[in-house]
Amino acid sequence: MKRMAAETRMTTSPKVTVAYLELRGPYAGVGEAMKSLKAWIDAKGVEQSGYPFCLFYDNPLETPEAELRSEACIPVSGSFRPEGEVRVKELDETEVAETRHSGLPDDFHRTYGPFLEGLLNSGYELIGPSREYYMTVAEAKGPGLGFLIRQPVSRK
Numbered sequence: 001m002k003r004m005a006a007e008t009r010m011t012t013s014p015k016v017t018v019a020y021l022e023l024r025g026p027y028a029g030v031g032e033a034m035k036s037l038k039a040w041i042d043a044k045g046v047e048q049s050g051y052p053f054c055l056f057y058d059n060p061l062e063t064p065e066a067e068l069r070s071e072a073c074i075p076v077s078g079s080f081r082p083e084g085e086v087r088v089k090e091l092d093e094t095e096v097a098e099t100r101h102s103g104l105p106d107d108f109h110r111t112y113g114p115f116l117e118g119l120l121n122s123g124y125e126l127i128g129p130s131r132e133y134y135m136t137v138a139e140a141k142g143p144g145l146g147f148l149i150r151q152p153v154s155r156k
Helices: 027-044 105-121
Strands: 009-013 016-024 053-056 069-077 087-091 094-101 124-126 130-133 147-155
Touching (some): 009 147, 027 069, 094 105
Antiparallel strands (some): 016 069, 053 069, 053 130, 124 147, 130 147
């Protein structure tokens, strides 16, 4: 087995309840969706309980841009009534591999390629969508500018 890159570490992602928006189309749209979701939870008085993140279900190198599936998610405490396009779900605790991406979204392939290949070569299976965590939802920082990537995995 090949060794994973030094910047990859294994950890557990805890069980979490999230408010989320489902998206279909270019991944570049997740920033605006996240801002919209944040405005909605703030307006409804829903308490944010962690860093916002997006779930990415498809490989943009293999899936047509119009068919890419993603979800903008914000961890919340307590319950709320879903409304319009805003939904709620619980993500189970899961083992994840994590790394960081520094740079623009156009350069994600430089992080994801070696990261995922290293996991597969080290005997792991990818068992769910990748998660990209954003420390803020702000104009100055958007998806891909130095944020945490977590990939749910299991041993083969």
